Amino acid sequence: MLFNLRILLNNAALRNGHNFVVRNFRCGQPLQNKVQLKGRDLLTLKNFTGEEIKYMLWLSADLKFRIKEKGEYLPLLQGKSLGMIFEKRSTRTRLSTETGFALLGGHPCFLTTQDIHLGVNESLMDTARVLSSMTDAVLARVYKQSDLDILAKEASIPIINGLSDSYHPIQILADYLTLQEHYGSLKGLTLSWIGDGNNILHSIMMSAAKFGMHLQAATPKGYEPDPSVTKLAEQYAKENGTKLSLTNDPLEAARGGNVLITDTWISMGQEEEKKKRLQAFQGYQVTMKTAKVAASDWTFLHCLPRKPEEVDDEVFYSPRSLVFPEAENRKWTIMAVMVSLLTDYSPQLQKPKF
Template sequence: MTDAVLARVYQQSDLDQLSKEATIPIVNGLSDSYHPIQILADYLTIQEHYGHLNGLSISWIGDGNNVLHSIMMSAAKFGMHLRIATPKGYEPDPSVTTTAEQFSKESGTELFMTNDPLEAASGANILVTDTWVSMGQEEEKKKRLLDFKGYQITMQTGKVASPNWVFLHCLPRKPEEVDDEVFYSPKSLVFEEAENRKWTIMGVMVSLLTDYSPQLPKPTF
């Protein structure tokens, strides 16, 4: 009864099952493993701001979650370097890391992983974080807030980044993840990023359901 399904689910296996059984496009709107639509919106925001993606450095400071997994699976393909800081015990999925390392090797980009936020932020063009307590992790909140102490992004974090650094967050944001000074500063592109979620989802649907070819120049990689 529909031409496509965009599904937000808990388990990636639910999407895999939908895709296996369906004869129409199944789009991952979010799962516990990946959040690809969000990352497409992030890349659109970065492209609009810098005019290119190739050669830029992204710093992820936070949880090794689904958003990070999608960045890891794609950044190298756009020629982007990726620097990751997660607390011990919160690293990304090892299988995703293995694949990302291979992509980075093939693309000649850097994939750097550490437990030190400032080390990950060093020289980065884009500082990115996300919630420390994802859906289904509410019971872990108290422990997670303790484990993520020191991971809040502030202007002090930005001091070691590239002079032209910007900040991204997929929202909703909590103050412990990034302070007000950064979140509401000219460095923050979070509201442009939020708007671009709409255009990205529309673009994905149009591309899947029609013979549409973009009339505008393609991104500079």
């Protein structure tokens, strides 16, 4: 039996910027989407097309609506287990992954450096093979991107980058979902990055142009993004007709920007550089002075944890700040990543306008 099911989002969802409706069903089952990510690794968004990233955001919105707004129980990962390797401490990555995987019926297993010391007490190759025999996927929060590459090469299960010194793809998915909810569409937005040329900026550079977003990034001299990342980002901008601007002037990067974004100036492992970095980043604090040159509809993002020298309280706690919805969306986006890499589930909500 063919029938149409159309569900309008409730007022709370509308206030969050959703404009989605449920799609057509055949015999009670959602029509299959052409994008198939099952079995893939997520090491960097460089390896994913714009349509594939949009699919993960679509799935994130679908799960958030069905579970949070409608109160449905979706045991999509029942019987599955997740290995979680954490060389670096974490609040949002650990909580979002553990609670999200469990909410979908799966079992997450948290492993610290006290439990598993990558490449030291056991080779990366052996670790990958053992984990492949006992879990359905691995999320690893590590220092070196090369460790993730080896795990992915040797494992027979999906490997997800929970953060590395080079990339933080699951954070950027949460950022984009937050902006999608707020603005209704990502295409045409100008992202203004003010801070370090770090893993967050690298992940934005590997994906923003694929949505038709422009990027203006300001970093201090000596703290620019990796040249190889910049070269590829320039290629993406050319292919997608977007603008990429790199500067050392924070106000220049903020000018006309819809979204002001910053991050910590001192990442884990850089503590000994604190004094030098604080000096180099003088003038990079995001304030209302910065916002004055931004677009009239400006918003603010920070992946947390935040330090006052990076952004003052007036901006951080303002109505324009989306940092706490951004933090919550870490949960819905990592759930979508797990579902897309481990199952054949298709979203029931109509695909949003990106």
